[in-house]
Every structure is written in C-alpha cells, then in structure tokens.
Amino acid sequence: RKEVEQDPGPFNVPEGATVAFNCTYSNSASQSFFWYRQDCRKEPKLLMSVYSSGNEDGRFTAQLNRASQYISLLIRDSKLSDSATYLCVVIPSGSARQLTFGSGTQLTVLP
C-alpha cells in the first residue's frame, strides 16, 4: 500500500463548480499535512496546511479525518486558474523521510 494515495483524476469541471479531492495516508502516527498545487512544468507550490480542526482560505477548505486517515480539499466557485495538479503531502511522525507526496489529482476547470 502506498504511504499516500490520491485519485489521479482527471477531474473536469465547469467554471463555478465545487470540487473535492480526497487523499488517504497509511501511517496513523502522521502529524503534518499539506496541500500543494503544481502547474504544468512548474514547481509545486504550497497551497495550505491542514489542521485537525479544519481550515479555510478563501474558496479553499481543507479537512483532516484522523480516524479514517484521510484529508480533503474542497474548492468552491472554481476558476479557470484553479486548473492544476493538486498534491497531498504528509509528514509521518518519527520518519526521517519527510514530505511524502501523493501522486497528485489533475483538475481542469472548463469555461
């Protein structure tokens, strides 16, 4: 089983739609969680951290479910500029190998 698993998509949604991605992780002791976005042929960029209580940044909401070992990202009112690959990242507790990346979920927002 992969340490971090994501649905690769692609997700094709119309502009203005709400879209949600999930990511599951295998190490129950994991302590830190993040969402990154990566545009084509660009470096990954930190989108937001994910906290146990859930957190929101404008149109983006991230949630953590420790019992089921998954994190989610919700994007409301999708914009064309949201088209990218979204990467789930986990830092396992006690592991020397930090920043474990999922393989990414591709999102295309259509006009």
Add this chain to the structure above:
Amino acid sequence: GAGVSQSPSNKVTEKGKDVELRCDPISGHTALYWYRQRLGQGLEFLIYFQGNSAPDKSGLPSDRFSAERTGESVSTLTIQRTQQEDSAVYLCASSLNRQGAFFGQGTRLTVV
C-alpha cells in the same frame, strides 16, 4: 532573493559526464530536500538534510548520486557518469522544522 534558488535552470550534458546541481535554501530553513520528477511523473524523493543530523539518503537511486550540504546553507547534488534515464527536473525545497516546504524552480537536466 527570499525564495529557494536553484542553478543552473537548464543543463544539457553528454552521457557519461558528471553534473553538479546547486540549491540555495531560504535563509534560516533547517530542512532541505531534493526530489526528482520525470516528465509526466510524480515527485521522487532523493535525499533530506535536517540541521546537523545525518542526512536521509534512502531515496538516492544509485551510488552515482551524492549530495552535500554545509551547515544550513547551500546544497549540491552531484550525478556522476550520467545516463539518459537521469533526465528529469531536479527540485530542491527547504522548510523550517515540520512546516510546509518551499520549492525552487528546479534544474531541468537533459542527458544526450
């Protein structure tokens, strides 16, 4: 600058040559990571430095790959006797403790 800086941005080298890639992390960031990303693929962990601790080299694909970091500053990734399968974008990132990491723009390596 305030971000992670990598050089060169592009490198074309002949098979069998050695290459050296450089990463300048964000000042004060104790953690530094190297990843490799082949075209259309995900990020592949290579090596991780945390302060003065022994680096985690578990992701290095062969003994042709090595990396160094002096203190909490610049890191260099060296690939000896390059092969065509080494062609990829090499990404460096830095972070403070267990916070999210910030990536440089990468070095695109092409081995011909």
